[in-house]
Amino acid sequence: MNIGRKLGFFTAFILPAWVLLGYTWGGWGNFVTLLHVFILLPLIDQSVGVDTQNVPEEKAKVISNEFYYRFVTYVWTWFQLAFIGWGIYAVTFGKISTPIEWIGFTLSFALVTGGIGITVAHELGHKKSSIERFYSKILLMTVSYMHFYIEHNKGHHVHVATPEDPATARKNETFYAFWVRSVFGGYVHAWKIENERLRRKNKSPLSLQNNMIWFAVLPVLFCAAITFGLSIYADYFTWQVPAFFFGQSFLAFSLLELVNYVEHYGIQRKEIAQGRYERVTPIHSWNASHLISNFFLFQLQRHSDHHANAIKRYQVLNHYDESPQLPAGYPTMIIIALVPPLWFSMMNKRLEKWHSANDLQTA
Template identity: 40%
Template sequence: MHTYSVTLPGQGEINYQDTRRYGWMIATFFPLVPLLSIGLVMLSGREWTLWIPLLLIYTLVPLLDFWLGEDERNPPEQIVPQLEDDRYYRYLTFAAVPMFFITLIAVAWFVGTHDVGWSGFAALVITTGVVNGMAINTGHELGHKKPRLEKNLAKMVLAVPVYPHFNVEHNAGHHVQVATPEDSASSRFGESIYRFARREIPGGIRRGWQLEKRRLAQLGRKPWSLSNNILQSLAMSVALYGLLAGFFGWFALAFLLLQAPIAWFQLTGANYVEHYGLLREKLPDGRYEACQPRHSWNANHVASNILLFHLQRHSDHHYHASRRYQSLRHFDDAPQLPSGYVGMLLLADVPILWHKVIDPKTLALVDGDLSKLNVDPTFSSEK
């Protein structure tokens, strides 16, 4: 196990080992899960086996979160510069990018060249869509970094689920307006995930385009140009999907077009969970207070954090957006989710259960004062 070490005057030697160092490789290779689906059906000849990997994701990951529990340990701040400079961690995110392309191409080939029934087709659409939701997460990690290579890789991986506006909208929109009523990517208290999706998905597309149009105008360029970051990623999507449809036919194209919205909904689910009901205080000058750890829901569950490149340490991500995943910290004052994101998304999919479990926790954060929450306008406390 690699040991990071620093000696400081008056403090002596500080040592740190990342116990998850090699566990992060799971996030790199997890995008290949749909290939397991194909392998199972080709070995068994039974189409129902295509559903097995999807069922494992939504049962095994929450069970592992429960079994392995939470890990609140943080790397020592004195070690963080070494941890951030260790290129091993960024190589894992780099390596994840081609995995999503391999999977998309392989599944498109399979559905386009094999006799797949509707049940098997649905299994592959949903499983691939769920996995490609993680493509957006990988693009999220890469897109927050300054090096041009990482920003370009982010555009590439976002081409897989056709979500080209994400990094523009997320970095310059969501991070500015997070935990306010103005933010389309911050869910409101009393709002179901389905109502949120109708606001968040089109709102993100509109805001992303407006932000990119404004950026280009400041440079004296038109929005419909090669300099448009959104159009660059979109062009990759069109080329990728067009080539796959050309090689593997209309059934493959139908698969591609149906799995993409499933991926979008995974991102919507993450956004829904991450800031539900939380509100930054409006200051006398009309601006909002700076984003603090208390404005994001956090989760320290080991299994799902490894799977998602530490996305669930979301409080520190918004507090220090450029921090790399291996350095993100737990804060005692951050609201804590009762499960990792996979379990929470399952809960959110059943609104009556979500509100029964999470609404009391949210109200407890503000001692029941609804004026301190980001509340859905249609919500009634008498419901």
């Protein structure tokens, strides 16, 4: 892989740079990151176009094992921890004071911690090494969505494109209805998965070996410790810390659910027997191979290959022509998803074409 493509994955750091710049400008300047993500980036994305180039099979193993690509994700993990610390300082002692500044800063901040941070956590959480999985949990703690580590790997990837998966949107289901089902259904399902794991080991679900207990408590403890320390330092209760931390967390995981909605809208696997479905292949997720937004998102948009080969590293994910293709990258599609009539108008025709090609009845 050439040096330009390697450096492309560092473009993710452009987003926090915009947040810092917007904070420096103050006022409405705090919205500049949203303008970049939802106006400038889609325009560049569409003008540069789709990249269907794949890493040659004979080079894939070597490139997959290159430390450079892991290094980028490791750097992001430590950066996000520092970024969270700076964000807390900014809202507690810095220039963030008016409602407009709070709204713009928190929305922009969540585009970083949710749009990039959860994407990196997603990548690391699929890997076998203990350090990568640890970093995944750290990133998810910073957005109060640690159960995703269990539900995504052991729930979503098993049940994707079936009625059993809360994170697969149904045809004609709005994002808002999907959000409720995916957020609460996924959380409940993560508890079920973890409880069953412990029962198989003859352990009590109420023991400290239950990861879901830790995943529920750790973000609260993290926020409480910072709030306590800063309250002592400032000699008053720093309410800004929990307000900001949980506010950006809510927006970050809601952005994740928007991405889930876009990635799997209406796709179904064939049921080959009662409760059994065909194997997941690259035709069972929406794909987007737009070059620029894939740099920002560590090729998450090549989601079709990810679900067919979940262990593959982001730098060697393939484009498949036979996968259902989104008309634009995620920055564009998630805005459209917020407007259900527009979304249905754009996506249902594509979905019906996919159903026809795969001999599935349309609802």
